[in-house]
Amino acid sequence: MELRVLSGKAKKVKLKVPRDTRPLSSIAKSSLFSIIQRDLENTIILDLYAGSGALGIEALSRGAIEVDFVEIDKAACNIIRENLVRTKFDNYAIVNPIPAEIFLRYNKNVDLRYDFIFIFQPYDKTNENIISKSMHLLKETGMIIFERDSTRKEKNILGLEIVNIKKYGKTAMTFYKKKLAE
Secondary structure: OOOOOOOOOOOEEOOOOOOOOOOHHHHHHHHHHHHHHHHHHOOEEEEEOOOOOOOHHHHOOOOOOOOOOEEEOOHHHHHHHHHHHHHHOOHHEEEEEEHHHHHHHOOOOOOOOOEEEOOOOOHHHHHHHHHHHHHHHHEEEEEEEEEEOOOOOOOOOEEEEEEEEEEEEEEEEEEEEEOOOO
């Protein structure tokens, strides 16, 4: 499968894809970034279950200033690093070769906050609990974007509200923001 950066500074750069990875379709990725594009400039992003790093790299290409990639598979981490070098974004990213749950637990008391958190798990490992576990790292005005199989119903998460849902064939994305105190 061929994967490319769709827009921005690294537009059309080819990205490597790890074996056993299910990259987001170009249509779904394009739609995702058209939804968040106006809020993307100068943001810090957490890309959990990063795979090839394509989402975080697309965000860097479109104006994000930093991305933390979290991926358990060592070969995939090497591909993310290679893709960062190809796109010349290697100085704007950290690749964390650990499970997402460990990353979230390790950073529980850290004063680091993300503008966007991408949670695009393998469908066979979909676990909505990771959304609430990552919420403490989200800025007050930030957004969590959770991908799931479109046959699964989206879940309400305590402290978050669903602000958008997009479906593309077998893929669905749910957009969460923190609930504002009333």
